[in-house]
Amino acid sequence: MRLSQWGHACVRLAHHDTTVVIDPGSWSDVTGALDGADHLLVTHAHADHLAVGPVSEELHRHPDLQVYGPASALTLLSTAGAPSERLHPVTPGDRLDLAGIPVLVGGGVHAEIHPDVPRIPNVGYLVGAVWHPGDSLDEPPGPARVLLVPIAAPWLRIAGAIDLVRAVAPELALPIHDAIYTEQGRALADTLLGRLGGAGEYRRTRPGEVLSV
Numbered sequence: 001m002r003l004s005q006w007g008h009a010c011v012r013l014a015h016h017d018t019t020v021v022i023d024p025g026s027w028s029d030v031t032g033a034l035d036g037a038d039h040l041l042v043t044h045a046h047a048d049h050l051a052v053g054p055v056s057e058e059l060h061r062h063p064d065l066q067v068y069g070p071a072s073a074l075t076l077l078s079t080a081g082a083p084s085e086r087l088h089p090v091t092p093g094d095r096l097d098l099a100g101i102p103v104l105v106g107g108g109v110h111a112e113i114h115p116d117v118p119r120i121p122n123v124g125y126l127v128g129a130v131w132h133p134g135d136s137l138d139e140p141p142g143p144a145r146v147l148l149v150p151i152a153a154p155w156l157r158i159a160g161a162i163d164l165v166r167a168v169a170p171e172l173a174l175p176i177h178d179a180i181y182t183e184q185g186r187a188l189a190d191t192l193l194g195r196l197g198g199a200g201e202y203r204r205t206r207p208g209e210v211l212s213v
Helices: 030-034 052-061 071-079 158-168 183-196
Strands: 002-005 011-015 018-022 039-041 066-069 087-089 095-098 101-109 121-127 130-132 146-150 172-176 210-212
Touching: 002 172, 011 130, 018 101, 018 121, 030 052, 052 071, 066 071, 071 087, 071 121, 146 158, 158 183, 172 183
Parallel strands: 018 039, 039 066, 066 087, 130 146, 146 172
Antiparallel strands: 002 011, 002 210, 011 018, 095 101, 101 121, 121 130
16 A cells, blocks of 8 residues: 655555545645545544535546545535535444455544533544544554554644554554644654654655555
8 A cells, every 4th residue: 555645634545546535634735635536534524634625626626536524524515515425424333445445434533622622523544554543542443554643733742642652553653633833843743752652663754755555
């Protein structure tokens, strides 16, 4: 499987002739990530994970693109004019087969930002052996060789990210959800996670760089 990152929490996975994109949000290269994609997985309805207007436009440009996500996120796309027949709601425990790529849906609820902020549905996706938890520190519903680990958010302490890496013990940990960091902040998080997380390898990729995982 070929993996590339497209800004913030957006990741593109390709296997043979099938391409899956996760969370093209407002801080991501939506057009680049979705170019030629077959399936789109959305973890939740927040704009930094789902850029509703641009994604709706891409759905009209790519008539075969199918979208999966919590009903609350899909409602935003439908309201914006996205074709409803290509919007597929998922809940934790669901299993998908995306042209031979197995996907397990996990998670369930967004991590707490503050007791006064309502928590919304948030699912994670185990795509093959790659786990994307969305806005959560939930562990995958099955073995994960590659962990996409959030490192900066209003709901996150770096200790939580370190503990997630330790709990999953992946062969490879890649940072996501870092758009609110400066370059210096990213470097500090990378140092802490690389030193303390215990993954087989922790590394940062350049936007669009492709890894074989």
